[in-house]
Structures are given as C-alpha cells and as structure tokens.
Amino acid sequence: MQSDSLDGTARPQDGEGLGVLPEKEPPAPHAPREAILEVRDLVRHFPLTQGVVVKRQVGAVKAVDGVSFDLRRGETLGLVGESGCGKSTVAKLVTSLETPTAGSILYKGEDVTRLSGRALKAVRRNIQMVFQDPYTSLNPRMTVGDIVGEPFDIHPEAAPRGERRRRVQELLDVVGLNPEYVNRYPHQFSGGQRQRIGIARGLALRPEVIVADEPVSALDVSVQAQVVNLMERLQDEFGLSYVFIAHDLSVVRHISDRVGVMYLGKIVEIGTEREIYEHPTHPYTQALLSAVPVPDPSAGERRTRIVLEGDVPSPANPPSGCRFRTRCWRAADRCAQEEPVLQVPAVLRHAEGPAHHPSACHYAEEKERIVPG
Amino acid sequence: MVERAPESPSAADEPPAGSPTAAAAGGGGGTGAAAGLAAPGEQAPGPAAPPGTEPGPSGQARSLWSDAWHDLRRNPVFVVSALLILFLVLISVWPGLIATRNPLSCQLNKSLDPASPGHWFGYDTQGCDVYTRVVYGARTSVTVGVCATLGVAVAGSVLGGLAGFFGGWWDALLSRVTDVFFGIPIMLGGLVFLSMTGSRSVWTVIAFIVLLGWPQIARIARGSVISAKQNDYVQAARALGAGNARMLVRHILPNAVAPVIVTATIALGTYIALEATLSYLGVGLQPPTVSWGADISDASQGMQFRNAPHILLYPAAALSLTVLAFIMLGDAVRDALDPKLR
Amino acid sequence: MTQTQTQPVPPSPSGPERLLEVRDLHVEFRTREGVAKAVNGVSLDVAEGETLAVLGESGSGKSVTAQAVMGILDTPPGRVTGGRILFEGRDLLALREEERRSVRGARMAMIFQDALSALNPVLSVGYQLGEMFRVHRGSSRKEARERAVELMERVRIPAARTRVDDYPHQFSGGMRQRIMIAMALALEPRLIIADEPTTALDVTVQAQVMELLADLQREFRMGLILITHDLGVVADVADEIVVMYAGRVVESAPVRELYRAPAHPYTKGLLDSIPRLDQKGQQLDAVKGLPPSLLRIPPGCGFHPRCPVARPLCHADEPPLYEVGRGRASACHFWEELLDAE
Known part of the structure; x- marks a missing residue:
C-alpha cells in the first residue's frame, strides 16, 4: 500500500536522528531573532445585538481583549488555552479573516490591519493558515489538484500557468502524498491525509508565517504524531514561522519554542517552552x-x-x-x-533563571512538581 | 501491503522540497503507462477510498464539471431523461413532425369517441383528435414549465444567494419581501394580476409564475448558501486572498446548488399544472391556445372522463412523463455534482 | 474471519463478582461498498467496582462494542453476527427486545461524548432527569422533580435547586456532562458505559468530570467501561485496559503493566507517539501508515502493514490472544521479544 511509503513517517527525511536535517535551533531567549510579526494590544469584540429590524447593541463578547506578542523568524509560538479563551479568534485576526476592533498586527513593520485590496492580498501570500477540521476545510467538490492549485489561480504571479500542475504535484510530494492523487476528491482520503492536503495548500505560495489552528486535534493519536513531525520538517526546510494554536498542552510543548497561555481573551503568561512548562508562575x-x-x-x-x-x-x-x-x-x-x-x-524581577518571564498575576510564584519529572 | 508498489513514483525515495528530482518523479509517474494500472492494494488507504476505480493518473487535470459530465454520459437515468426532454423540445418546435392533423379542426359528431385506427387516442368532448392535441399541447406546456422554472430558479438563486452571502440589510429586506410574497395566495394573485392584463400570452403567464414563484427558491438558496458559507474551505479561500466572485462561484455555488435543483425540477410540474388551473379559471390562456393543462381541466369537468377516460388519461400521462423526465434529470445532475456518490 | 484458533479468554480478576462477560462478539455493518467488519471476536470482562478502559482509535470498533453491549446498535445496517454478552448471568443477545429495554437504563446506562446533542433542548434538565423516575418508577411529578434535584446535587452542580428548571443550553459543557452522568446514575445501574465522556471538554473541566465519575463509581461499586482514544485520561482511573485495533482486542492488561511494558507493537506505538509533558524530545515516534478500512482488513495480523516488527508469519497467521503474564494477554506472535526488550 502506497501509504506505507508515502504517508508513513518512516521516511528517512523525517528521521531527524539520521542527521539529514539541520538540528532545530534550540530556543534562544537571550538572543532574540528578528520579529516577523508583532501583535500589539489586539482587541476583537463581537457585538451582541437585539431587535430584528432596528438592531441595537446590548453588549459585546470580548473574544480577544488586548493581546500582544512577537513572532520571530523561524520560531514556533504556541498558544494554549481552553475553549472560549480567544485563541482561534487570534488566528483569524492574524490571517486577516477577522478585522480587529483595535490594535495592530505588524508584518515586517507594516500594519496589516490597515491594508485592503491589492496590498492585503500581497500580505496574505505570506501569512497562511492551516485549519482544524480537515473535513470542512477542503471543498468536497474540488479535486485535490484544484484545491492545492487554487493559490496559484488567485495569485497568478506566483507560478506561470504551464508550471502549476507540476508545482501542485511537488507540493503533494513534499507533504508526503502521492503526486498522482491530483484528480481525487477529499472524501477519498483519511483525516490525516486531508490535513496534509490542507498543509500543502498553505505552503503553495511559500509563505513565511503559517498560523495553524488546532491542526492535529481532529486526528487519531497515531496520525497526530505524523502530522506534527511533518510540520517540524517543513519548518526546517522552508524556514517557516509558526503560530501553533492548540488546547493539547503536550503537543504544544513538543513543537513550540515559546508558549503563550490564554485565558478569557488575554495572554496570562508567556515565555519559552521551558519557562512555561517547568517554571510556571x-x-x-x-x-x-x-x-x-x-x-x-x-x-x-x-x-x-x-x-x-x-x-x-x-x-x-x-x-x-x-x-x-x-x-x-x-x-x-x-x-x-x-x-x-x-x-x-x-x-x-530579581530572580535569576527561568521563573523570570512575563506573567499577569499579582501573586505570581513558582510552584513545585506541577509536571512529574 | 508493506512492499511499495514498484511503479509508484516513490516520492519517499526522493529528496523533497521542490527539487527538480522530485518534480521529475511526479511527472514521470504521470506519463508512465504502467502507473495508470492501479495495482491491487495500491489505492488510497483511507477508509473512504473506493476500490481502484480511478482512471489513474492521466496527464489531464480534472475538475468537478468535467468529472460530472463524464459521469452523466454513463448514467442511464440521465441518458433516458435527456432523450425524452430532447424529444419534447423537438415536438414543441415542430409538432408537424409526428402529427399531421390540425388540433383546432374538430368534429362535434365524434365527441368522446374511443380510439380508432388513425386516431389512437380517441376524441375529446369537442370531437377533436386527442393525439393531435397532446402533441400540439406540448409547446405551451413545455414552454411554460421550462421557462417559468428557469426564471424562478435564476431570479430566486441570484437574489437569495446574494442575500445569504452578503447578509446585512439586503438580507433583512429580502427576507421580509419573501414573507410578503408567501402571504399572497397564488390563485387570488393570479386572478388579480392576470385579469388586469388585457391580452394574455404564454409569456404573461410565465411572468406571473416567476413573480410569485421566486421567493420559494430564494429562501432555499439563501439557506444553502449560508450553510455552505460557514465551511472552513470558504475561509481558507479568503485567507488565500480570493475575492467574493471566486468564493461564490468556485466554493459556494457547487456546494449550494443541489437543493435548488431538486426544488426547481419538482416545481416544474406544478407550474405546468398551475397554467392549467389558471386557464380553467379563465385568467390563463385563451381557448385557441392548445395546452395539456387546458385539456386536463376540460376533461375533468362534469365527470365526462368516467365514460371516456382517454380524454383525461393521455394529456395527464404526457404531463407526468414530462415532469418525471425533468425530475430524473435534476436528480442525475445533482448526483453527478457530488463526488461522494461516485 | 474464521474462528479456527481457540481464543483464550482474557483472564479476569478473581474476587469481585463478574458483572459483564462479552465473549467472541462479532458485529458487521452492511454498507454500499460491502460488509464492514466492525467487531471481530472481542471478549472482555468487567467486575463490580472495576473500571475497564477500552482504548482505540477511530474505526477500532470500541464504540460499536459498547453499542452492542447496550443494545443500541443501529440495525440495519449494523448486526451482531456472533458471540455472547452475559450481563448479571443472562445472555443479553438471547433476550427479547422488551426484556432488553428493561435492562437498559435501569441495570446498565450509557454516557455519551456530546452532552449537548444527547439532551433534548426544549425540555428543562429537571424534567429530563425526572422522566427517568416517572417512566421507570411511576413517580409523581413532584417527587420526580425532588429526585432530579438530589441527582444534580450528587453530581455536584452548584445551586441545583435553582437550576433544576433551566434548559440544557444554559449550562456549560462540563455541567451538561454532569447532567448526563446524573441521568445515567438515576436508576442506580450496576454498569455504566462512558463513551469518550471527556473528549469534548477542556482539560481543567476534564479533570473535574473524571474525578466525579471515579468517586461515584467507588461509592456505588458499579462496573465502569470507559471508552476512549486518550491514553492520558485512562492512566489515572482505569484498573484494566483493553486495546482494540481493527475490531479486535490486541492487548489486555492491568493498567500499570500496560504502560510499563506494552506487549503489543500497536500499544507501544501509541504510547510512543504521544508527546509527553515530562519528556520533550525532538521527533515523535509516529506509527507509520493509517488504520485499515474495515471493509478490507488485512489478512493475518490486522496491524502487520504498520508494524515495525512484522515478519512473514504475520501476513498469514492471525495471532490469537496469547497469555503473556498474570492477567495479561497480547495478540502478537512476537510478544516475548517486546517484553524482553523493555
């Protein structure tokens, strides 16, 4: 079965132990790399309205209420939190699928939230999204070739017309799918394979930032690991920066360099993976x-x-x-x-070591033995 | 299952990352004739993957529409219904092809006579040849049915679809307007509207049906557009920078069109019958016009069909067959547009 | 699947009374593409006061097994094609439908994953809880309401008396799951089957609900079958674990032993593929490939196409459940190597 060779993570490239790929850079909190994305005081309120004909606002759901973070080139920033904490809204804001109520998102110094039309389209090439549900994120009535090739239809300058089909097949190959599957429809694939198709679509325009909103939570455990490995490999190959959003803390720790913890529309603590997981305050x-x-x-x-x-x-x-x-x-x-x-x-403030990181608590304090070691 | 299918392009062996080698492997697989023959156990492993019915990797890119057409041509339901509809269209345009008499030249002395050689369907109350009238009636009935359905479907899906897609005040306005139209009893509306017009042609009747019929489709189109719009793939297209037109045409339309097709093809029959009822009430087409509807309502008057069932049977059968053909066509098209049913 | 080899029964703990014995259960689903063999010879035991975790991925047959035990299998397309389900000494499969219905709810109850869709949105939770008493016990309306409040207090819903008339949507996910648990407990069943009870909940709420479930089980000395895909959730609460793959039991063991030294490559693969908070590594050891389609379960050992230690024997011979230790069984021909390697 082809999946064994194509879908399996037994691919030599995936085995980092073989030393084929450069070692993932260790988190380097003291030598910050250039920030590719700077999010400042981001706010998104969804108005609650009453009335059928004349709508009047009676309140607002404060989905995101003042979120700031930096995403550095080549790093993975994990965002964790429970449902309703606003992490998915942050994903939509960063990918310009929602318009913020206030705040700014600077991509290489340019405020994305003020862009529209052609300029926005250009930025979108560089910030792509991978969705949670591989069953609803692929149009069931398009072939895999059309789905992965759609970015080229939208951005014709990204690939000459004659090249597109070859590029699509390359992309499928890169994410570990058989390039011959271009004429198949999404329902002919399993969840894990669909997620690979979604990732291929996200990669098509060679973005610099990928926002992944719960990319593995709909998948079976054994398949989750394959997709996580794939995302890590692609990051190394293409120098991608990830905003990786999930509720699964173990997965986030595994893939992230830095982690932000969200609660009710705010980031309550942010730091390197080690600071958050081993020295939460x-x-x-x-x-x-x-x-x-x-x-x-x-x-x-x-x-x-x-x-x-x-x-x-x-x-x-x-x-x-x-x-x-x-x-x-x-x-x-x-x-x-x-x-x-x-x-x-x-x-x-004067403590040395990993407890020294931002934490929004008046009584912040380290606690022993949270995670069994 | 462990061994790799030898003819597969073995992406796994090639270095990834868009290097020329990987591309060559992909291309090679596409042209290699052997790759087309799906080896047993080579198909996609997902539980949903059907057995190797795929034509294999051809050099041709396929799309929903080409796949649908490919399917339709092989679907007997589609072929039969399409041939039937083609036949109906032909006799609507040239009724003389299969009927040699004049539908309006009747002999009262033959009123309600049963079938006889040369007059296979018998005579109606007025002594007209039923066969000839059924053939000539096709023009009016098919025109009314098809044009009214098309008009209703286009007006309804455009108005409803846009309302569903854009939402906001346009949606609120449209919803209220459809509510108003739903409140108008169609018979009463017909009596008022059509009696105001002086000379009524087929087109007057069609216009009336479209005027009162579009809200039904608009409501359905709005609902299915709203549910299609919420899917992540529409968001995904937006994240790629797709404009509204692309999202509507590529992503929403194919996923929202099925309920519209089904409702419209079923409505087609009711429109033909509606024309008959309006004619019967005296606000539809005037007597010299021949239509199945008019003949059916004539036949049902005064229980004449008890003694001479043929006067009701043949026009009614023609109507049923037409409606059935369109419903079958609609079904076949809907199924062909659903890749999951392949 | 042919049942040629004798399947050794997974040893059950001696001592507490055996509540449920499932023997060699087979369930099939007839689908358009063919017969899907969802459960192929599953045997398991639950004693009073014991928690049995049934672990597996989607398509492993874990939920279907539970539905068959509960007698809520969708028939058709599903059908129990073989085996016995002994509950409190009676073979449930031999009972008439009315008799089974009296067992369901009263003697064994089920908790579902999605509490919102399992509760009727238009009835208050108090009414739905009270219904159990009105229908099964013939209680009066007032009495039933009183019992509903008691139940809500028992599952630690704050301000139960004031919230008893609230509707399901007014409760949070965790509270709704508590209401489902209350409903399952209402008639004090001997066995509770919980199908992914915390999958839809947040981690902090998950912990609350699992703790509640474990407390209640201890209090009433019920048997509990916990169906889940999450190795983490079961580690703390289960006594015994049964791991399922492609409709078969591949390993069964006391919980500690299974985590310490898995005796089946699939179990080992699952354990290795979850990133752990306390072990940050660079690369996850993923199980390669995908679970098989139930329409085409590979011959021999169902896991062999994905198995890192598979040998030719595994392609041909379906391994029986070997007894690999006290209270442990593994369906792997090479279990000894796995255990030795630990």
Whole structure:
C-alpha cells in the first residue's frame, strides 16, 4: 500500500536522528531573532445585538481583549488555552479573516490591519493558515489538484500557468502524498491525509508565517504524531514561522519554542517552552498543566494536582480585575480591583533563571512538581 | 501491503522540497503507462477510498464539471431523461413532425369517441383528435414549465444567494419581501394580476409564475448558501486572498446548488399544472391556445372522463412523463455534482 | 474471519463478582461498498467496582462494542453476527427486545461524548432527569422533580435547586456532562458505559468530570467501561485496559503493566507517539501508515502493514490472544521479544 511509503513517517527525511536535517535551533531567549510579526494590544469584540429590524447593541463578547506578542523568524509560538479563551479568534485576526476592533498586527513593520485590496492580498501570500477540521476545510467538490492549485489561480504571479500542475504535484510530494492523487476528491482520503492536503495548500505560495489552528486535534493519536513531525520538517526546510494554536498542552510543548497561555481573551503568561512548562508562575498555567492527563499511571502520585472549581466565565461579562480570580485559589481583594499587567512580576524581577518571564498575576510564584519529572 | 508498489513514483525515495528530482518523479509517474494500472492494494488507504476505480493518473487535470459530465454520459437515468426532454423540445418546435392533423379542426359528431385506427387516442368532448392535441399541447406546456422554472430558479438563486452571502440589510429586506410574497395566495394573485392584463400570452403567464414563484427558491438558496458559507474551505479561500466572485462561484455555488435543483425540477410540474388551473379559471390562456393543462381541466369537468377516460388519461400521462423526465434529470445532475456518490 | 484458533479468554480478576462477560462478539455493518467488519471476536470482562478502559482509535470498533453491549446498535445496517454478552448471568443477545429495554437504563446506562446533542433542548434538565423516575418508577411529578434535584446535587452542580428548571443550553459543557452522568446514575445501574465522556471538554473541566465519575463509581461499586482514544485520561482511573485495533482486542492488561511494558507493537506505538509533558524530545515516534478500512482488513495480523516488527508469519497467521503474564494477554506472535526488550 502506497501509504506505507508515502504517508508513513518512516521516511528517512523525517528521521531527524539520521542527521539529514539541520538540528532545530534550540530556543534562544537571550538572543532574540528578528520579529516577523508583532501583535500589539489586539482587541476583537463581537457585538451582541437585539431587535430584528432596528438592531441595537446590548453588549459585546470580548473574544480577544488586548493581546500582544512577537513572532520571530523561524520560531514556533504556541498558544494554549481552553475553549472560549480567544485563541482561534487570534488566528483569524492574524490571517486577516477577522478585522480587529483595535490594535495592530505588524508584518515586517507594516500594519496589516490597515491594508485592503491589492496590498492585503500581497500580505496574505505570506501569512497562511492551516485549519482544524480537515473535513470542512477542503471543498468536497474540488479535486485535490484544484484545491492545492487554487493559490496559484488567485495569485497568478506566483507560478506561470504551464508550471502549476507540476508545482501542485511537488507540493503533494513534499507533504508526503502521492503526486498522482491530483484528480481525487477529499472524501477519498483519511483525516490525516486531508490535513496534509490542507498543509500543502498553505505552503503553495511559500509563505513565511503559517498560523495553524488546532491542526492535529481532529486526528487519531497515531496520525497526530505524523502530522506534527511533518510540520517540524517543513519548518526546517522552508524556514517557516509558526503560530501553533492548540488546547493539547503536550503537543504544544513538543513543537513550540515559546508558549503563550490564554485565558478569557488575554495572554496570562508567556515565555519559552521551558519557562512555561517547568517554571510556571501564573496560577492558571499551573492548574492547566496539573490537569493534563499523563499517560503513566504511576505519575499520579508524583505530582500535585490542582483541580479548578467551576467553569470559565462568559467572555461577554468577564470578571473585574484579574479575569481568573473567580476560579483562583490564591485570589485576594486586590485581584478584583486591579487588573494585573503581563510583565515580569515584581517578586520575581530579581530572580535569576527561568521563573523570570512575563506573567499577569499579582501573586505570581513558582510552584513545585506541577509536571512529574 | 508493506512492499511499495514498484511503479509508484516513490516520492519517499526522493529528496523533497521542490527539487527538480522530485518534480521529475511526479511527472514521470504521470506519463508512465504502467502507473495508470492501479495495482491491487495500491489505492488510497483511507477508509473512504473506493476500490481502484480511478482512471489513474492521466496527464489531464480534472475538475468537478468535467468529472460530472463524464459521469452523466454513463448514467442511464440521465441518458433516458435527456432523450425524452430532447424529444419534447423537438415536438414543441415542430409538432408537424409526428402529427399531421390540425388540433383546432374538430368534429362535434365524434365527441368522446374511443380510439380508432388513425386516431389512437380517441376524441375529446369537442370531437377533436386527442393525439393531435397532446402533441400540439406540448409547446405551451413545455414552454411554460421550462421557462417559468428557469426564471424562478435564476431570479430566486441570484437574489437569495446574494442575500445569504452578503447578509446585512439586503438580507433583512429580502427576507421580509419573501414573507410578503408567501402571504399572497397564488390563485387570488393570479386572478388579480392576470385579469388586469388585457391580452394574455404564454409569456404573461410565465411572468406571473416567476413573480410569485421566486421567493420559494430564494429562501432555499439563501439557506444553502449560508450553510455552505460557514465551511472552513470558504475561509481558507479568503485567507488565500480570493475575492467574493471566486468564493461564490468556485466554493459556494457547487456546494449550494443541489437543493435548488431538486426544488426547481419538482416545481416544474406544478407550474405546468398551475397554467392549467389558471386557464380553467379563465385568467390563463385563451381557448385557441392548445395546452395539456387546458385539456386536463376540460376533461375533468362534469365527470365526462368516467365514460371516456382517454380524454383525461393521455394529456395527464404526457404531463407526468414530462415532469418525471425533468425530475430524473435534476436528480442525475445533482448526483453527478457530488463526488461522494461516485 | 474464521474462528479456527481457540481464543483464550482474557483472564479476569478473581474476587469481585463478574458483572459483564462479552465473549467472541462479532458485529458487521452492511454498507454500499460491502460488509464492514466492525467487531471481530472481542471478549472482555468487567467486575463490580472495576473500571475497564477500552482504548482505540477511530474505526477500532470500541464504540460499536459498547453499542452492542447496550443494545443500541443501529440495525440495519449494523448486526451482531456472533458471540455472547452475559450481563448479571443472562445472555443479553438471547433476550427479547422488551426484556432488553428493561435492562437498559435501569441495570446498565450509557454516557455519551456530546452532552449537548444527547439532551433534548426544549425540555428543562429537571424534567429530563425526572422522566427517568416517572417512566421507570411511576413517580409523581413532584417527587420526580425532588429526585432530579438530589441527582444534580450528587453530581455536584452548584445551586441545583435553582437550576433544576433551566434548559440544557444554559449550562456549560462540563455541567451538561454532569447532567448526563446524573441521568445515567438515576436508576442506580450496576454498569455504566462512558463513551469518550471527556473528549469534548477542556482539560481543567476534564479533570473535574473524571474525578466525579471515579468517586461515584467507588461509592456505588458499579462496573465502569470507559471508552476512549486518550491514553492520558485512562492512566489515572482505569484498573484494566483493553486495546482494540481493527475490531479486535490486541492487548489486555492491568493498567500499570500496560504502560510499563506494552506487549503489543500497536500499544507501544501509541504510547510512543504521544508527546509527553515530562519528556520533550525532538521527533515523535509516529506509527507509520493509517488504520485499515474495515471493509478490507488485512489478512493475518490486522496491524502487520504498520508494524515495525512484522515478519512473514504475520501476513498469514492471525495471532490469537496469547497469555503473556498474570492477567495479561497480547495478540502478537512476537510478544516475548517486546517484553524482553523493555
């Protein structure tokens, strides 16, 4: 079966152990590379309206409420959070599928949110998206060749007409699919293969940034790993920068250089993968990490588990002050009045080492043994 | 299953990343004749993958429309219904091809006479030859049915589709307008509208049907466009920089057209019948015009068809056959546009 | 599949009373493309107070097995074609439909993945919970409502008395799943089958729900079958694990042993392919290839096309479930090598 050779990750290129590919650069927090994307104070409110004929606004769902981060060239920034934290909206804002209510997205210094028409189209070439659901993200009535080739129809300057078919086949090859599948339809493929088609489409225009919104969460465990490996290989080959959005903390840790943790439309903590996973200082991050099921029955005894009370509040009516305070075991009066800023907390300002990273908590503190080691 | 199919272009062996070697491998596979013969167990492994029915990698790029046409030509339902419709169109244009008499020259003394040699369908109440009238009636009925359906489908899908796609005030306005039209009883509307027009031709009737019929399709088109619009692939196209026209034509239209086709082909029959009812009420076509609808309503008057069933049977059969042909055609087209059914 | 070799029964813990014994269960689905063999000779046991995790990917037959045990298989197209399901000593497959219905809900209950679609949106949760008592116990409306409040308190829904008249959409995902659990518990069943109960929930809520489920199970000494694809979720709560692949049990073991030393290459592959928080490596050891189509399960060992240790024997001979240790079984010809390598 062809899948064994084409779909399998047993491909020699995939085995990084063979040393074919350059080692993924180690996270280098102290030598920041050039930021390719700078997101500043991004806000997206969805108005809640009432009335059929005359609509009047009665409130707003604050899906994203002041998010800032940098994406550096060649790195993977992971965004984690629970449903409703606004991570998918961030993905749509960064890819210009939504217009922000306020804030800016600078791509190589140019504010994308102010662009339209031809200029926007040009930027879109460089910022592409991979969607979560491989079943709805491919048009069921287009052949794989048409799907992967559509970017060239939209941007005719990217490839001369006669070249396109060959380019499509190359792309399929790059993502580990048989180039002969161009005339097949999406339903003839499994979830993992469809996700590869989606990735091929995203790669077609040779973008610099790929925003992947839960790219593996709809896939089976054994196939997830194949797609994660593929994305890592493509990053090395094409020098891509990823914004990798997922709710699965283990996958995010695996692929990310830096990680931002989101809660109710805000980033509550951001740092390198090691800073966040081994030295989290925000209570929410700590709770989130402690809740991750670990596939090791004996790990249960070696870790402290923080089970949070209650549910995430509605983003239409977030709590005052710190948004996490309603579920936080360390909340005090100050948390209700004063909104914590995402910065290196004062108590840790003089601390050396990995606890020294931005965390939006008045009482930020390191906690031992969140993740069993 | 472990061994690799030898004729596969073995992408796995080639260095990836758009290097010329990989491209050559892809191209080689495309031209290699052996690659066309799907070896057993070589098909796509996904659970949904059908057995190797694929014609194999040809050098030809295929699209939905070419695939649909390829399928339709091999679909007996399509072939039969298309031939039937072609035949109907032919006799509508040239009824003289198969009927030699005049539908308007009738002999009252033969009223309700049964079939006889040369007059296979018998005579109606007025003593007209039923066969000739069925043949000549095709023109009016098919014209009304096809043109009204086309008009309704085009007006309805454009208005409804755009409303669904763009939303906003245009959508709100359209929804209210369709509500108003739904509130008009079609018979009452017909009586008022058509009695105001002086001389009524086939086109007056068609215009009336389109005027009152489009909201039905508009509502369906709006709904299916809205549901197609929400799919991620439309977002994906937008993220690639596609404009509204491309999103509508390439992504939404093919995925939203099926319910419109189904409703429109079913409505075709009702439009033919509607023309008959309007004629019966005296606001449709005037007597010299021959139509199946008029003949059916004439035949159903006064229970004459009890003694002479043929006067109802033949025009009604012609009507049913026509409606069936269009419904079958619609079904075949809809299925051909769904790759999952291949 | 031919049942030539005797399938050793997975050993069950002695001591607590055996609640459910499934023996050599076969389920098929008739589809347009052919017969899909969803379950091929599955045997499993659940004792009182025990949690059995059934682990597998989509298409492994885990959910179909559960549906067959519950008696809610879609028939047609699905059909149980062989085997026995002994529950509290009775063969459920031999019961008449009315008798099975009395078992369902009262003696065994099910929790589904998608709580929103499993609850009726137009009825209040109190009404839906109370319905269990009105229908099965003939309670009065007032009494049923009172019991509904009790149940909601038992699954730790805050302010149960004020929320009993709320509708499903007014609850969050985690709360809705609690209501589903309350509904399953209503008649104090002996066995609960939970099909991916936390898959749709966020991690922090997932932890709450799993903890609740484990507490309730301990309290009532019920048997619990936990169907999941998530190796992490089951690690903390399960006693025994059954791993399914292509409709067969490939490994069964006490939970600790399975994670410590998997005796089947598929289990090992699954464990290796999940990135772990406590082990950041560069490359994941993915299982190559894709799960097979149930229409065309490979001959011999169903896993051999994806197996890193497959040999010619595996292409021809379907491995039986070998007993590989105390309470452990593996359907791999080469289990000894795997265990030795650990």
